[in-house]
Every structure is written in C-alpha cells, then in structure tokens.
Amino acid sequence: xxxxxxxxxxxxxxxxxxxxxxxxxxxxxxxxxxxxxxxxxxxxxxxxxxxxxxxxxxxxxxxxxxxxxxxxxxxxxxxxxxxxxxxxxxxxxxxxxxxxxxxxxxxxxxxxxxxxxxxxxxxxxxxxxxxxxxxxxxxxxxxxxxxxxxxxxxxxxxxxxxxxxxxxxxxxxxxxxxxxxxxxxxxxxxxxxxxxxxxxxxxxxxxxxxxxxxxxxxxxxxxxxxxxxxxxxxxxxxxxxxxxxxxxxxxxxxxxxxxxxxxxxxxxxxxxxxxxxxxxxxxxxxxxxxxxxxxxxxxxxxxxxxxxxxxxxxxxxxxxxxxxxxxxxxxxxxxxxxxxxxxxxxxxxxxxxxxxxxxxxxxxxxxxxxxxxxxxxxxxxxxxxxxxxxxxxxxxxxxxxxxxxxxxxxxxxxxxxxxxxxxxxxxxxxxxxxxxxxxxxxxxxxxxxxxxxxxxxxxxxx
Ligand code: UD1
Ligand code: CA
Numbered sequence: 001x002x003x004x005x006x007x008x009x010x011x012x013x014x015x016x017x018x019x020x021x022x023x024x025x026x027x028x029x030x031x032x033x034x035x036x037x038x039x040x041x042x043x044x045x046x047x048x049x050x051x052x053x054x055x056x057x058x059x060x061x062x063x064x065x066x067x068x069x070x071x072x073x074x075x076x077x078x079x080x081x082x083x084x085x086x087x088x089x090x091x092x093x094x095x096x097x098x099x100x101x102x103x104x105x106x107x108x109x110x111x112x113x114x115x116x117x118x119x120x121x122x123x124x125x126x127x128x129x130x131x132x133x134x135x136x137x138x139x140x141x142x143x144x145x146x147x148x149x150x151x152x153x154x155x156x157x158x159x160x161x162x163x164x165x166x167x168x169x170x171x172x173x174x175x176x177x178x179x180x181x182x183x184x185x186x187x188x189x190x191x192x193x194x195x196x197x198x199x200x201x202x203x204x205x206x207x208x209x210x211x212x213x214x215x216x217x218x219x220x221x222x223x224x225x226x227x228x229x230x231x232x233x234x235x236x237x238x239x240x241x242x243x244x245x246x247x248x249x250x251x252x253x254x255x256x257x258x259x260x261x262x263x264x265x266x267x268x269x270x271x272x273x274x275x276x277x278x279x280x281x282x283x284x285x286x287x288x289x290x291x292x293x294x295x296x297x298x299x300x301x302x303x304x305x306x307x308x309x310x311x312x313x314x315x316x317x318x319x320x321x322x323x324x325x326x327x328x329x330x331x332x333x334x335x336x337x338x339x340x341x342x343x344x345x346x347x348x349x350x351x352x353x354x355x356x357x358x359x360x361x362x363x364x365x366x367x368x369x370x371x372x373x374x375x376x377x378x379x380x381x382x383x384x385x386x387x388x389x390x391x392x393x394x395x396x397x398x399x400x401x402x403x404x405x406x407x408x409x410x411x412x413x414x415x416x417x418x419x420x421x422x423x424x425x426x427x428x429x430x431x432x433x434x435x436x437x438x439x440x441x442x443x444x445x446x447x448x449x450x451x452x453x454x455x456x457x458x459x460x461x462x
Contacts (some may be wrong), residue, residue, distance in 0.1 A: 399416060
C-alpha cells in the first residue's frame with residue numbers, strides 16, 4: 001500500500017505574536033513540526049511533502065531532507081495549501097495522510113488505528129476527531145441521523161446549534177489520493193474567512209456518495225492544535241505528562257513529576273531515580289541505576305550505569321559507569337569521564353578526557369586536557385589552557401598526583417606517576433616518576449608578627 005503524506009506548515013502563526021515562526025516553537029524541547037515528522041517516520045510513508053510559506057527557509061533548514069517541499073506563496077487556506085502538492089502527488093495511488101504542522105500530540109498508535117479503519121471501510125476519507133470539553137476554535141464535526149460523518153463546519157461558519165457540538169476536527173486526515181485532488185478542485189472560498197478550506201472536501205466527498213469515517217480518539221489531548229501561546233503551554237503540559245508517564249512505566253522513579261522536565265528524545269534506564277528539579281534535554285541517554293538531581297540540567301549527554309549527578313549542569317558530556325558528578329559541577333562540551341571518576345564541587349571540565357578512577361574533587365578547571373587513569377587533581381588546581389590567542393593541551397598520565405592550587409600552563413605534560421607539589425606553576429614537562437616543585441621557598445622571621453602589628457598601628461595613628 002502506497003502511503004504519502006502532506007504536512008501543512010505554511011501559515012504565519014499570527015496568533016503566536018512571535019519573531020519565531022510558529023512551526024519552530026518547541027514543545028518539550030523540539031519544534032512542533034519536528035514532532036509531526038517523527039510521527040510520520042513511525043508510519044513508513046513513501047513521500048512526505050511539506051507545504052511551506054512563511055518561514056520556509058527556516059523550516060527547510062530545520063527539517064532538511066526529511067521532507068520534500070512545496071512553496072505556497074499566498075496562504076489562501078488549508079485546502080489551497082494541500083492543492084499545492086498536486087503537481088507532486090496527482091499521479092500517485094493509494095492513501096495520503098494530511099496533517100497540520102501545529103498538532104504535535106497525535107500518537108503513532110492512533111494514526112495506525114486510523115489507517116486500519118480507513119482500509120477496512122474502504123473509505124475515501126477518515127478524519128481524526130476528538131470530543132472536547134471546550135471545543136472553541138476548532139472545526140465541528142456534523143453527523144447524520146445514522147451517526148455517520150456528514151461534514152466539518154469551521155467555528156466562524158457555525159450556527160448557534162453547531163457551536164454546541166463538542167466533537168471537533170483534529171486536523172489529521174487520511175484520503176484516497178485520487179479522490180482528494182479531485183474533490184479539492186471543487187472547493188471554493190465562499191465562507192466567513194474567504195479561504196479555501198480543506199475541511200470542505202469532506203462534504204464534497206459525502207455528496208458524491210463516498211464513505212467518510214470519523215476516528216474519535218479517547219485521548220482529546222491528541223487533538224490540541226497550537227495557535228497561540230496558550231495552546232503552546234497546553235501542548236507543553238500534555239506532552240510533558242505523556243513523556244513522564246512513559247518513563248515511569250519503563251521503570252524510572254520520578255520523585256516529583258511536577259518538577260521534572262524531560263525532552264522527547266531522552267532515554268533513561270530502569271531503576272534510575274530522578275530527584276526534583278531535574279531537566280533532561282536533547283539526545284541525552286542515561287543508563288540504569290543512576291540518581292540524578294536534585295536541580296540538575298543535562299543536555300545532549302551520555303551517562304552510563306550507576307552514575308550520580310547532584311546540582312550540576314552537563315552539556316554534550318559523557319560520564320562512565322559509577323562516576324559521581326557534583327554537587328555544583330559544570331561539565332561542558334567534550335567532557336568525557338571514564339568509570340568511577342569523581343568530579344566534585346565547583347569543578348568545571350571542558351573538552352577534556354578523564355581516565356577511570358580519576359578524582360577532581362574540588363574547585364578546579366580542567367579544559368583542553370587528556371588526563372589518565374587514577375590521577376588525583378588537588379583542590380584549586382587548574383589547567384591554564386588559553387594564552388589569549390589559542391587554546392593549548394594539557395596531558396597528565398596515569399597515576400600522577402597534581403597537588404592543590406597547581407597551575408598547569410599548557411601546552412604541558414606530566415608523566416606517569418609523577419608528583420607535582422602543591423602551589424606549583426608548571427611550565428616545563430615533568431617526566432614519568434619525577435617530582436616537580438615550582439614555587440618560592442618559605443622564609444620564617446622569628447617573633448616578627450608582633451613587630452609588624454605595632455608598625456602598622458603606628459602608621460595608622462598618624
Ligand atoms: C484547522 C481546521 C479546523 C481544525 C483545526 C485543528 C481548516 C479550514 N480548519 O483550523 O477544522 O479543527 O485545524 O487544529 O482546515 N496552513 C497552510 N496554508 C494555509 C493555511 C494554513 O499551510 O494557507 C497550515 C498552517 O500552517 C497550519 C495548518 O495549515 O499548520 C492549519 O491552519 P490553521 O490556520 O492553524 O487552521 P485552524 O484555524 O487551526
Ligand atoms: Ca491550527
């Protein structure tokens with residue numbers, strides 16, 4: 001069975017009152033139109049045609065080759081939008097899915113059920129409908145005496161009685177491709193908004209004696225279409241709840257779902273515990289038995305098993321099994337921690353690899369570095385990686401000991417098992433097994449403390 005799809009994404013999204021095109025506003029961290037493409041990817045469609053107009057360049061840049069594009073120069077309505085795909089699809093057979101780019105909550109199971117119903121009934125069209133407590137803003141589904149779908153009436157064209165109908169058009173449809181384009185040719189703009197409505201196709205097909213099915217979803221959340229920021233917040237809340245439920249059903253403990261935010265592409269292993277204030281974004285993957293939070297933000301990062309992250313921020317970082325991060329650590333892009341590593345409080349790691357069992361326990365900056373296994377980096381020790389023009393590499397080999405408050409002035413290398421004495425500023429290589437000391441010798445002046453105090457007093461009383 002040939003299945004093609006058309007994504008309607010040319011509208012301005014005027015009601016959003018935004019500099020960002022509506023389709024690109026994120027829901028749970030992903031542009032709404034991205035969710036629609038994800039849905040279609042799950043269906044294995046043959047061709048995906050996105051109708052673009054406002055923000056066409058930005059939408060194309062975001063979706064790339066995930067779709068073919070047709071430009072709708074003037075937004076004359078959803079029917080007119082679909083008609084733009086005619087040159088690409090008019091010779092295709094089979095089924096065409098039409099979906100609005102502003103309805104990111106439609107579920108894959110639902111679309112699959114719709115397809116099943118559509119084929120079983122040999123329908124010309126199948127509409128996703130939902131029964132809404134507050135149907136305002138949506139097209140209403142009219143049904144005949146037998147309960148079959150008769151048509152869709154846009155809110156602005158509704159009679160008083162029709163306004164009371166709670167079954168609405170979710171904006172997702174399946175059509176027999178040939179019948180769709182044939183019916184679209186007959187759509188006029190004779191309505192309150194002077195637009196060519198896709199929804200009029202339903203009445204036209206009915207008048208021709210075709211079968212039109214309504215698939216009423218039991219989950220009205222699916223039908224939420226985002227037209228303004230209120231709809232955006234509603235969609236965000238509904239999708240967030242859906243994502244949280246998915247992880248909880250997979251065996252993740254979420255102590256306070258109200259205070260936990262998880263992006264739609266995040267993966268989390270079983271028996272991991274998320275404490276309040278956890279924000280997981282992008283392509284983050286977390287293994288089993290981890291404890292994350294409280295108050296931690298992790299983006300595009302990969303964590304192994306049994307990792308703990310407390311009050312910390314991680315971006316594009318990797319953390320090996322049984323490592324500990326935080327409290328108050330900052331792992332920046334390119335931070336790669338091996339297994340059983342400890343990165344403690346007020347430590348920043350950037351573009352640096354830390355071998356297994358290495359410890360950077362407090363108050364350090366490690367940037368542009370390759371640190372071996374079982375290395376100890378003392379409190380306050382830092383890599384001095386930037387000379388004002390370029391970044392330079394610091395290498396520390398296995399088992400080395402870097403004392404507290406050491407400056408490693410890159411490029412520099414400390415050999416295996418070497419010992420760098422606290423307070424040293426290291427500018428030259430330290431060979432394997434050597435001890436490096438690079439600081440002023442201490443001088444003690446016997447009994448001088450009181451002398452100094454009286455001198456200061458005398459000066460201050462002048
Ligand atoms: C539309 C439906 C309505 C349904 C609702 C579901 C019509 C006439 N109405 O109303 O029955 O309940 O969706 O959310 O179809 N678009 C274009 N080109 C255009 C016009 C619109 O590409 O010329 C795109 C928009 O970018 C949007 C989608 O089509 O993604 C729907 O348009 P919108 O103006 O949001 O329609 P609604 O008023 O929400
Ligand atoms: Ca809409």
